[in-house]
Amino acid sequence: MISVPLFLALVPLAAGELLAQFCGNGINFTANGTYQSNLASLAATLPSNVSSSPNLFATATAGGAPDTVYALALCRGDVTSATACGDCVAASFQNASRTCPMDRSATIFYDDCLLRFSGDGGFLAPPNITENATLFQYWNQENILGDAGVVAGNVRELLNETARAAATTARRFATGFMDASSVSIPTLYSLTQCTPDLTSGDCLACLRRLIDMMNSTTSVRVGGRILVLRCNLRFEKFVFYSGEPTLRVTPPGSSPAPDPITPIKRNKSKSVVIAAIVSPVAAVALCLIVCYCFRSRRFREGKRLQKRRSRRFQGEDELVWEMEGEISEFSVFDFHQVLVATDNFSEEKKLGEGGFGPVYKGLLSEGLEIAVKRLASHSGQGFIEFKNEVQLIAKLQHRNLVRLLGCCSQGEEKILVYEYLPNKSLDFYIFDAKRTALLDWNKRLAIIEGIAQGLLYLHKHSRLRVIHRDLKPSNILLDSEMNPKISDFGLAKIFSSNSNEGTTRRVAGTYGYMAPEYASEGHFSPKSDVFSFGVIILEIISGKRNASVHQCEDFINLLGYAWKLFAEERWLELVDASVVPNCQSSCMMRCINIALLCVQENAIDRPTMSDVVAMLTSESMVLDEPKHPAYFHVRVTNHDESSTYGTSSAKM
Known part of the structure; x- marks a missing residue:
């Protein structure tokens, strides 16, 4: 933190x-x-x-x-x-x-x-892989000569590959080197290590977090290291470790060359590393699936696995959704089972209702609490979002994303089954005069950092490149420990590795959280989510809605009000009164600065989520002065026209 x-x-x-x-x-x-x-x-x-x-x-x-x-x-x-x-x-x-x-x-x-x-x-x-109390960094002051983009790409490639190798060994340790002579930069050497009590996944996540702390300046140095208690990394232009390297990494875009130092070959070592990574992960995943299915047999006796290549649904438009009944990512529930779990969708079980349809709390016979999201009948728009959300979120796994347990489709009934999160949504707390006091500064900061990690995963580290397009407090759900989980992927867009932006004629989302280029021109990119995230930070810190004009003096929204207070060094006036007595002022001021960088009018001026996470986790980074925010002269409203998961009361 x-x-x-x-x-x-x-x-x-x-x-x-x-x-x-x-x-x-x-x-x-x-x-x-x-x-x-x-x-x-x-x-x-x-x-x-x-x-x-x-x-x-x-x-x-x-x-x-x-x-x-x-x-x-x-x-x-x-x-x-x-x-x-x-x-x-x-x-x-x-x-x-x-x-x-x-x-x-x-x-x-x-x-x-x-x-x-x-x-x-x-x-x-349990091991904490996100703590920063022990964060240590050292960077050589000399830069590697050459194209900065090429250098940074090589350093990151070397560290990422070495991190993957370390995560697959029992000792959680690996060394590597990259012969970069083909791109006219020095040969680089690397080392990554985790404490051996970390799981393979936690080790890799810990190391990737450190790699993401590297910015455009530090990633072109001739050497550096980052350490926290649970993991560490180092790279240099000289050999600094003992023994032969674990692997050789070929610079991106160049052909593998014979290795004059070690018999490890790129094509072989790469295959070994990939096999070493895939095999344990696949084995663990298979074991979890088998165990889950075995334990679930009692309460799934009436379940009929739907195994169909395609199925036609009725709505405003006829659409075809190909759904496999036995895919590993989620389960297909029987409609009768859902009825029993929700007491026939009784009003007592209803959590709320949004654009998608009603949301119910359910209880499976095994005792597992679930949130049941029921598509409104004859909703063509709702079905598109249903299809999108199933196909997308079943492939995403992160601690800061809501977990999809399965789905159900029978006739006109289209249902999503999620994990149940008892603490509802973020807006339930920050905009309520009584509940806001339940979130002290440390909790608010942890929520900000958790949302940032979830967005970074969507934009960069997931199997898909995902832009959420509807990020707002009501779509940030909180688990029993108040950890944030991003939900509602009905409007999300998926991109290939070669593209990360697009344009649409159908602008859907929530005014007040939409980036200006998206609201006015339909243009969206990861910077659209960055803008929404900046708005959320300001709302978390202030306890005010962006559109609450009466709380922002003469300003038309929270963004302009916050920018004025920050520019006049009166930023403390922005902070929710319930946390001011116990706040850490330098930390709060830094968060406000980061938020204002995220909501700048021009997308090119906004940081990436990698930059944001680095700024949140490293006090050593010098922050830029923010330019005036978007909507500085335009009034925004609080219409929630396209929320597909529900209002603040419709939460898991």
């Missing part, structure tokens, strides 16, 4: 030297007390535990509450000497005693190892 101090090195670091240390939050232990004794016990045993581990990784606990000490240590995967590994962890404890005396928690980064200990064991389980 951006409120956490960032340790940023600006000087060269030699191998084996101390990189960074993060002391605790000011909470100290008593000298010669029980906590100190427990810490000394861990310092005596953990180095040998790590060095004797096949993965060079160990966690440990000493003592009982309230003086329990938790610790984690990891040595770099290419450290071949057990003695060197143990000595590095021991040196970390010694460094902590000097630089963080009496602190109950500390994180130490050496070149060959890392150590974390604390009286709070939350960092051990």
Whole structure:
């Protein structure tokens, strides 16, 4: 989270030297007390535990509450000497005693190892791959000579491939190199590592998050590294690791060349890496599917798997939707099963109603709560959105996207079955005078960051390139822990890898959240979603709707009002009164700045979601001054003409 101090090195670091240390939050232990004794016990045993581990990784606990000490240590995967590994962890404890005396928690980064200990064991389980409290960056001040776009593309390709390789090994460690002589830049070397207790997917997600922190400046440096507690990466123009590289990566757009250094060949190593990635993922997916089907047999006795190549539906237009009944991404529910789950679509189960149709809460016989989205009868427009949403969201999987469990089609009944999210939608909280107090600043910031991660996945990391086109607070659902999940993909557009923009004559969405180029000309791109996201940030921070004219002095909308306050350094007046007493001012000001960059009138001036995530997660990035926002002289309304999932009361 951006409120956490960032340790940023600006000087060269030699191998084996101390990189960074993060002391605790000011909470100290008593000298010669029980906590100190427990810490000394861990310092005596953990180095040998790590060095004797096949993965060079160990966690440990000493003592009982309230003086329990938790610790984690990891040595770099290419450290071949057990003695060197143990000595590095021991040196970390010694460094902590000097630089963080009496602190109950500390994180130490050496070149060959890392150590974390604390009286709070939350960092051990479950692993948090998005924390920034331990974020450390170092960048060589020299740039790689050559075309900046080519250089940045090569660096990212090298790191992404090495990250994929690391995620498939038990040790979660990989090294790589790229012979880039064919594109007239130096040969590059890379290293990626995660703590071995991360799953393959979490390791890859953690490393990709670090790669996404790299901007146009840092991605052309001759070397750099980013570390957090759970994963780290490094690249250089010289060999900095021991042993042969795990893989060789060919520069994008060039043909594989014989490797003069190592017998690993691009065509072979690439195949091995791909096979190593695909096989475990496919096996895990298959196991999950089998287990789910087995456990679901009790309450699916009446289920009829629909296996049809095509089926014709009636509406304002006749459309054909090809739907496979046994695809792995979701299940096809029997209509009778849905009726039972929703008590025949009773009013008591109704959550609300939107442009698509009513939404009901349901309960399957196994005890699983679901949200049932029922297409309104004879709605040609609704069917198009139904078809679009099933085909799209079944292929998307991310922690910040709502999960589609399945669908149902029988006669005129077209139904989507989602996971049920008990905390409704974001607008249910931020626009309500009483409920807004339930969201403190940390929760609001976590929601902002979660939405950003979900959008980044849609725009860049999913199997499809997706533009949502209807992002707004009522389409941001909250789970039991208030984590945000983007919903309602009825208006989403899918693009190939070679395109990411389009134009439509049918402008559909919600006024107040539409980018100006989309509202006036029907032109949409990922920058359209960036605009909507900027509006949402301002609404989250202020608790005001964009279209609430009476709350924005003489301005016609929230965007102009926020821009004026920010320009006059009165931005604190924008912040919701319920969070001001406990706010972290620099963090809030930074978020407002980011929001205003997102809502600039010209799409070319807005950042990408990669840029936004980097700005949110790294205080070291210098932010541009925003230009005046869109709709500065145009009134917007709050008409919700094309919402296909429902109003704020129609939530999962």
